[in-house]
Structures are given as C-alpha cells and as structure tokens.
Amino acid sequence: MTRPPVYVTRPILPPLDAVQDLMREIWQSRILSNGGPILQRFEAALGAYLGVDHISLVNNASLGLVLALRHHGITGEVITPPFSFVATSHAIRWAGAEPVFADIDPVTLNLDPAEVEKRITDRTQAILAVHCYGVPCDTEALGDIARRHGLKLIYDAAHAFGVRDDSGRSVCLAGDLSILSFHATKVFNTFEGGAIIAPDRETKLALDRLGNYGIVDETTVLETGLNTKMSELNAAVGLALLPQVDEAIADRERIATRYRDALSGVAGVRAVCPTGRAGHNYYHFPIQVGPGYPVGRDALYARLRQDGLFARRYFYPLISDLPMYRDLPSADPAALPAARQAADQVLCLPIFPGLDPVDQERIIAIVRSPC
Numbered sequence: 001m002t003r004p005p006v007y008v009t010r011p012i013l014p015p016l017d018a019v020q021d022l023m024r025e026i027w028q029s030r031i032l033s034n035g036g037p038i039l040q041r042f043e044a045a046l047g048a049y050l051g052v053d054h055i056s057l058v059n060n061a062s063l064g065l066v067l068a069l070r071h072h073g074i075t076g077e078v079i080t081p082p083f084s085f086v087a088t089s090h091a092i093r094w095a096g097a098e099p100v101f102a103d104i105d106p107v108t109l110n111l112d113p114a115e116v117e118k119r120i121t122d123r124t125q126a127i128l129a130v131h132c133y134g135v136p137c138d139t140e141a142l143g144d145i146a147r148r149h150g151l152k153l154i155y156d157a158a159h160a161f162g163v164r165d166d167s168g169r170s171v172c173l174a175g176d177l178s179i180l181s182f183h184a185t186k187v188f189n190t191f192e193g194g195a196i197i198a199p200d201r202e203t204k205l206a207l208d209r210l211g212n213y214g215i216v217d218e219t220t221v222l223e224t225g226l227n228t229k230m231s232e233l234n235a236a237v238g239l240a241l242l243p244q245v246d247e248a249i250a251d252r253e254r255i256a257t258r259y260r261d262a263l264s265g266v267a268g269v270r271a272v273c274p275t276g277r278a279g280h281n282y283y284h285f286p287i288q289v290g291p292g293y294p295v296g297r298d299a300l301y302a303r304l305r306q307d308g309l310f311a312r313r314y315f316y317p318l319i320s321d322l323p324m325y326r327d328l329p330s331a332d333p334a335a336l337p338a339a340r341q342a343a344d345q346v347l348c349l350p351i352f353p354g355l356d357p358v359d360q361e362r363i364i365a366i367v368r369s370p371c
C-alpha cells in the first residue's frame, strides 16, 4: 500500500464561497487593480491582525525587498546572511546594491550581530537581516549597530507572518522596514503577494507611489518607479483567508510539539526553533543533524524520499556558494563557518495544517532509526 507523497508544505486555502462572493464584487465594480476597494479592506484587516498601522501591499516579497532598498536609496554595500532563500541577495542586486555576507549565529541561525559589525566599511549603507524560520533576529543588537553606524536596517520577514516579540509586539515593527511574503509556501498566502510594513503613513504612501511607476497624478511622475501592485484578485484571496490563519498556526504548533517530543531524545538531532514560544508561527520544523547521529543529513533526506516523504534542505546551497556571488570577497567560506555548518546539517521536516498524523509518525519513525 503506497501512500501519496508528503511534501514539506501545503498551502492553506480560503473557503471557495468566500472568494466567490468577493469575485462577484470585482465583476460588478470592474476594478481589478490600482489600490481597489478589496485591497483597501484587506490592508485594514491585515493591519488589525498583525497589530501594525502602515502597510504597503505588493505583488511579491522579492519586489517588496527591491522597493524597500530603493526607497532608502541603498546602492552601496548591504550586509546580509548567506543562509537564506536566494531572493534575499537577489533583491539587493536588483536594487543596484551589493551584498556583503556575514556569518550567522550557530544556535539561532540568524545573522550574528558581532559578525555584522566586522563587515562594516565606509561603503556599508544597510543591513538586510532575515528572521529565519520565523525566529526573530536579535533586533536590539542589530538596531544598536545600525544606529551607531548610521545604517538602514531592513528585515526580510518572509518567514515571520504573525510573529510577535516577547512583549507581544509585531516583529515587523523592528528596524526601518520589514517585508512579508504571501507566496503559496508561506504561513499565509495570497497565491503570490507580499507586504512592506512601514513606520508611518508618509513612508507607506511613498512606497505605494514607488510601486506605482512613481506616479503622483495624471501629469506628474516623480521618480523611476516600478509596478509592484497587488491585484484585487490576490487581495480577495488574502481577505478571505485571514480568518483562518490563527487556526492554521495552532495546527502547526500541535505538529511541531509532536515532533519536538518524539525527537528530543534522538542523539545528534537538534530542533532548531524553540517550541512553546508565544508569538511563534511554526513556519518550518528544521532539525540539525550533527555528530552522534548514525547517518549524515543527506542520507536521512534520501531515506525519507524513498518513502515519499519530501523533507527539504533549507537552505542549501548557501547563497554565497552560488555562481553569481561566490567570487565576492565576503563569500570566502573560511569566514562563514556557522552558515556552512547549517547548510550541511539542517533538514526541514514536513509541517503544514492538515498533515496526517499517520504520515507524521512515519517521518518520526525514520528520523528515529534511519538505517
């Protein structure tokens, strides 16, 4: 008896009826984009959910990152982790700036503030940090470095939907700007989409304008803008899905807790993300497969695949090893030991709302005894 494949994630979807009701509104209004009525409702509902006041919706997080960097006029060096999804560094290049890689903390796998400080030169203009797996960066230390050196601090918060800090405040309020992704694979999705969280209304409106070709009015174009607008269709999906997201995160937490309990005694395996932390979103369940485990990470990955269980090596390879970045001085592997170790040892186990408990037990059984 073979079971269907289990992938690392599976998107959540809103009730089709709710989307159809919104589609009907769109068909009546014939407003399809350009900050339409559904987008405005979604923006307000999202702000209320996240506990933030100023949101600029975009068509994906990659362009949101580009827009954020362009908004701050960043064309010099941007310090960023090599252990992330490739879009983080690509956005820096598309903005016309240059990534400079700094090593990560070996425990949290987020940018190490001490390593950031070592990479600062007179050409450094910004830090682009990533809340990896939704675990907040050391926002205090990074904020302190940015202030002392006059740098902009931007967060790639693609993994951090709904994540709150210890005081219950959205983690997206740290730094100058934060960018969320609503891609299908994330905790919350609009099929494709994203948002920039801004500190004030003026910045939000400036971002909206930069993402609408730089147009001010019928005859005035202020700057070389881009088109990053979210359509009414994508906003409708978001608006209809938002009421479900708490339940989805609660389901993820239940699955993560089962993994943690079942794997806590396995020698050589470390659960990367703390469980039971208030305000976490359980976006991934990464384990670090190190010394003391009977096989290497890649052997475990292959063993799970044999049974149709598709864990993923996020993030391997390191961004700094990719052909378009590996010749940068900061890509020297000798300076990035913690990132390299994470890339070689981390495996993200399948986690998503609705993961069949039978499948989760199959995954657990293999991780417990891979041979």
Ligand SMILES: *Cc1c(COP(=O)(O)O)cnc(C)c1O
Pocket (backbone or CB within 6 Å): 060, 061, 062, 063, 084, 085, 087, 088, 130, 156, 158, 159, 180, 181, 182, 183, 193, 194
């Ligand atoms: C998914 C992701 C992105 C890109 O988001 P899109 O909305 O797909 O463009 C950027 N950074 C990180 C860390 C991501 O995981």
